[in-house]
Amino acid sequence: MESSADQIKQNNIALMGGDLGAIYSELWQEVGRMYSNWQEYVSLYGTNPGRIALLNNTAGHFFRTVQDGLWERTLLHLSRITDPAQQGKKRNLSIHSLTDAISDIELKSKVTASIARASEKCAFARDWRNRFIAHADFDLALDDSAKPLATASRLQVREALEAIEEVLNTVSMAFHNSATRFSDMAILNSGEDLIYLLEFALRKKEEQEGRITSGQYTEEDLADLHPRSI
Template sequence: MSDHYTAEQVKQRNIERMGVALGSQYSALWQELAVLHLYWAEYKELFGTKPSRIDLMNQAAPAFFHMLQEELWDNRLMHLARITDSPKSVGKDNLTIRNLPGLIDDAALKTKVTALVGTALDATKFCRDWRNRHIGHLDLALATGAPATPLAMASRRQVNEALKAITDVMNALDAHYFDSETAYDRPVRINGALEFLHVLNDGIKTRDERDKRVEAGEYRMDDLNVDDI
């Protein structure tokens, strides 16, 4: 996808090549997958890159960052479940990669995409278990400690594999219609988690230096001020 085109212009290009039904849903799914990759990259920047970053956040506000980690994790699993969901829920149509094979006219491409969707469904099965019994709903037995089937194992590796499987579905369409593919796993991030961590690191250093001055009785008057933020 070129950065020189708006989302609506890209959508119209997709519709011209793929037809209205496939082009519209492909465009919407492209946006969903791009956002999913972006948010997952930010999660990994914070919680899946270096132990020193975990230490940094624990020095600053451990309770808050623990809450943030859980919320971001649950939301990523929920997003993966949504994008691979059933075409209908409670009588309403859903945007999901499961719709794509039925919108493809080319027999060979339909067969290929159908197989890739099947792989993606297998790779995201754990997400739907978490969504159905922990995130979207609370399984009574699990919540009360009664005998219950444990939640499916879930790890960063599984999320990466799930994203790869969904990306393969989308890039099969890219390859067929545009002879290209999208590098979803290399999102452009500006003013994101890494920048935040640098500011946090600077703040902790400043706080520690202030605390040392106060403890030694060598503080400045502004060391005792608390900004109204």
């Protein structure tokens, strides 16, 4: 029987201690959501050109909107999870929150080093968040001589995610002697399912158009030519 998220959290608290167990558990869930979001992006827009053509041929404007949304959400996630643990009086849930909750000096040193690597890998996403996604930088929008946004690519996102994964696995190895490969997590009702349904629908549409062109159409074929609400 699978354990619930709350049960896993309580187990982590019992093993790691109250603060570390709670912080680690919430970060684990957050990283899982980050990977899920990114896997959807890659399955639709980063697998092969044929899929992009399929999306453009069915609802190009809509799927461009989805693409932009998934991309920006991913960069926001990367920025948010590498924010400082505290800004003024406000505390943030980020990987930086882990260090103060770790009492073991050797483990703290390892986690601190992995956090530094992850923060460096996420620097490009922070620039996008600060000057384009969360805020509209005036100079970037209107001044052609303004410093351009940091280069951002799928490779950089993957490396950033892997660096964040390493932070959590450094903690997990110390207490559970195990690590999580977030990229291997299965997603139900995902973009992969959507691709299959779109391909199926386009084949059926082509068959229908062929019957109409040849004069061998059915009443249902003609009815489908008129838009209808579902």
